[in-house]
Amino acid sequence: MYVRRLEKRAPAALGEDIGAHKSVLAKLRKRQPLTQDEFQYASELVADARSPLAYAIPAVLFSAGLFYIFGCLHELDVHGGNPSFRTFIGGFPMLGSLNMFGQFGRVARLKPRLADAVVLK
Numbered sequence: 001m002y003v004r005r006l007e008k009r010a011p012a013a014l015g016e017d018i019g020a021h022k023s024v025l026a027k028l029r030k031r032q033p034l035t036q037d038e039f040q041y042a043s044e045l046v047a048d049a050r051s052p053l054a055y056a057i058p059a060v061l062f063s064a065g066l067f068y069i070f071g072c073l074h075e076l077d078v079h080g081g082n083p084s085f086r087t088f089i090g091g092f093p094m095l096g097s098l099n100m101f102g103q104f105g106r107v108a109r110l111k112p113r114l115a116d117a118v119v120l121k
Helices: 002-008 020-029 036-050 052-079 085-108 111-115
Strands: none
Touching (some): 002 052, 036 111
16 A cells, blocks of 8 residues: 555656765754755655555564474474474574664654755745
């Protein structure tokens, strides 16, 4: 649902530039003045990161990794054997999901700075 909603939305003009989100969020973190386009793009990024549905993506990845690990351990229990590296491959999506969760949280915490941002005309 969340991704479909993002796909239906008209893309921001600044969002088409490579590295635009990184530079806009860096300006916001450093409290530098933003242009009107940058401010709109930063508002969009913060609103997207604050959406509860955005956190469903890392939750699904974490759950899939956990399911894989428990499934492998269950198979080992039923058929016998020792855990191998294959058993813990599910940890990679789990670590990635934690990274995504942290990134969303860092962007979401920029809302107060967005309210205080200086917008150039």
